[in-house]
Amino acid sequence: MTSVPEMRPFAESLPMALLQAREVAMRYFRPLLAEHDLTEQQWRVLRALTSADDALDAGELAARTLLLAPSLSRILAHLDERGFVTRTIDPTDQRRTLVELSPLGAKQVAQIAPESERLYAEIEAVFGDGELHALLESLHQFARKADPDPS
């Protein structure tokens, strides 16, 4: 009989709590993304480009979307096929790829955004506006302070 040393109860561990919370949050948005044939990761890329407002190079986009470069490459190929993004070589450094939202991509985001915001407001209403903002603040602080390898 091997006795297992003291460990935090599984369900109360931080990684599980974060996963569970993310799962709950994503349950609001998944049907919407599915309607528009977008994976969560594809939507992350479109959102990041929308927020950026002008072109981002692939490295910066990977960092902002928390995707690995090879994953991003394939996702961009798909989004490019569907006409949602354009990729151009950076004239000042030809190793870099500049990624931009195409007009069609912007239209796609514009179609999804209102419903997405409605769902977000629903979360705010159910959880409480103040609580949600406190949670967000705490999450951002955690990311800032606890990152063992801040890039």
Place this chain on the structure above:
Amino acid sequence: MTSVPEMRPFAESLPMALLQAREVAMRYFRPLLAEHDLTEQQWRVLRALTSADDALDAGELAARTLLLAPSLSRILAHLDERGFVTRTIDPTDQRRTLVELSPLGAKQVAQIAPESERLYAEIEAVFGDGELHALLESLHQFARKADPDPS
């Protein structure tokens, strides 16, 4: 020119904040799991079984680990191959599979647990004990209050 309606800044959205925080937390544990040839999901299963203390049926285990049944089935097959878990048919309901940590599985968890707890303590130290517990409480409350489809 398609104008995109008002949306929350991408980096400040709850799903991204949760993902980012989880990424930061997991950076502490990934090297340890890799050392022991365990994926995050396999470790979740072993941890859940350790916490449960006695056998769980596959459905309950899937719920606790936030894994889909087909994913869990394959993961259990792998853990079974490595001798970390045992699967037996529930005598009181032969449709059910009861999953238990084997002695070898318990030994594996026991080997990893001290280092895992050390890393957890490191997170506590860096982020702050009080802040961490407040964050956990907020995450649990969110999961309870915001779940659109509580099982």
Place this chain on the structure above:
DNA sequence: TATTGTTATACTCTATAACTATA
């Protein structure tokens, strides 16, 4: 008939390494 779990299938992401082109 409904439920439990597994298997089948297709798709996607992860992760590492190798490769190409450019700096």
Place this chain on the structure above:
DNA sequence: TATAGTTATAGAGTATAACAATA
């Protein structure tokens, strides 16, 4: 030589459906 990005490859998870066995 180092960097940026893509491609190659292997492994794994996601998601839906179909299936077998049991209740």
